Amino acid sequence: MNDGVRALFAHKVPYNPRLTKIGDWERDSGFIAGEELIREGVTAIFAHNDMMALGVLDYCNVNGIEVGKDIRLIGFDNREISTVCRPRLSTVALPLFEIGQTATRVMLDILDGNGAPPAGAIVLDCAIIERESTTGVNGN
Numbered sequence: 001m002n003d004g005v006r007a008l009f010a011h012k013v014p015y016n017p018r019l020t021k022i023g024d025w026e027r028d029s030g031f032i033a034g035e036e037l038i039r040e041g042v043t044a045i046f047a048h049n050d051m052m053a054l055g056v057l058d059y060c061n062v063n064g065i066e067v068g069k070d071i072r073l074i075g076f077d078n079r080e081i082s083t084v085c086r087p088r089l090s091t092v093a094l095p096l097f098e099i100g101q102t103a104t105r106v107m108l109d110i111l112d113g114n115g116a117p118p119a120g121a122i123v124l125d126c127a128i129i130e131r132e133s134t135t136g137v138n139g140n
Contacts, residue, residue, distance in 0.1 A: 023052050030055020043071055050075035050082045050091055057085060068135035078129055087132030095124045
């Protein structure tokens, strides 16, 4: 069982493996996965990156499905394109500066002999950027 599924179970969120689709990180695979998920009757989609989320948005636009009203959609990585599509895409922003800063600090400590590689994961906070593709969620 992967960490995502463990997190769902820990928070008593039901998990249906049929509602997990695999893509190739590109827009076309988001279109295909979006079609499959929407045919399953989902009301919200979390895409593993913004490009795949845009593919879902493309599918919805072609088929008269209003994102933000008929279905909620969120991507991951806060790419610039998420602000210029319509509706604007809700997304998760990666802490890119902090990732680079932390990686550099760890690497320099190792090279200087002042530390060993971290024994476990280094966790950095991400921010959820709410835009029109999740309108109506949490009272918006």
